[in-house]
Amino acid sequence: DAGVTQSPTHLIKTRGQQVTLRCSPKSGHDTVSWYQQALGQGPQFIFQYYEEEERQRGNFPDRFSGHQFPNYSSELNVNALLLGDSALYLCASSYRFGEAEGTRTQYFGPGTRLLVL
Amino acid sequence: RKEVEQDPGPFNVPEGATVAFNCTYSNSASQSFFWYRQDCRKEPKLLMSVYSSGNEDGRFTAQLNRASQYISLLIRDSKLSDSATYLCVVKRGGFKTIFGAGTRLFVKA
Numbered sequence: 001d002a003g004v005t006q007s008p009t010h011l012i013k014t015r016g017q018q019v020t021l022r023c024s025p026k027s028g029h030d031t032v033s034w035y036q037q038a039l040g041q042g043p044q045f046i047f048q049y050y051e052e053e054e055r056q057r058g059n060f061p062d063r064f065s066g067h068q069f070p071n072y073s074s075e076l077n078v079n080a081l082l083l084g085d086s087a088l089y090l091c092a093s094s095y096r097f098g099e100a101e102g103t104r105t106q107y108f109g110p111g112t113r114l115l116v117l
Numbered sequence: 118r119k120e121v122e123q124d125p126g127p128f129n130v131p132e133g134a135t136v137a138f139n140c141t142y143s144n145s146a147s148q149s150f151f152w153y154r155q156d157c158r159k160e161p162k163l164l165m166s167v168y169s170s171g172n173e174d175g176r177f178t179a180q181l182n183r184a185s186q187y188i189s190l191l192i193r194d195s196k197l198s199d200s201a202t203y204l205c206v207v208k209r210g211g212f213k214t215i216f217g218a219g220t221r222l223f224v225k226a
Binding site for chain 2: 033040048106107
């Protein structure tokens, strides 16, 4: 049973460029959430997708956008990259109906390390 | 003030020691509580959920005090393999998940 997978594992970009990160959820999961983790900090919630729509969003600018495909995989796009966007980007998947709302376990992928120069 | 605050650490303890981590949250509407473990340069992994009645999983005990908006994690008989960052996690409504900054633990031989 494949867990959450993310690609690429590492990425180097320059300021002003655009980047697309990809995530495939764990088998049986229909919901994907994206997080940004800066060095020495906990993960910060970016947004969550299910049924191919953005359902919740954290305090991130519109430069951060996403998409979910019919097979539940997801992309995170970041435009006009800033130095401060350098971080580990984590994808987490879960199944909406498996447990009571609020308690559903999220499984994280290994992340994509983005460095903006 | 951050919505979820943790002792930043690091905690340096010898093998066999008992160590306790504390976490406070500011939003009284928070519904669910968890402890995650994150190894260096790895993804967070769920350690345990935290229930109002308190719960135990082997050497790990989690407690929740809703009145004080306080969560704790106790690790007994620390092992070298317990060295990691421990993240306090709070959920309020749907899937909005708030992580603390984490507490680093180093267990020494």
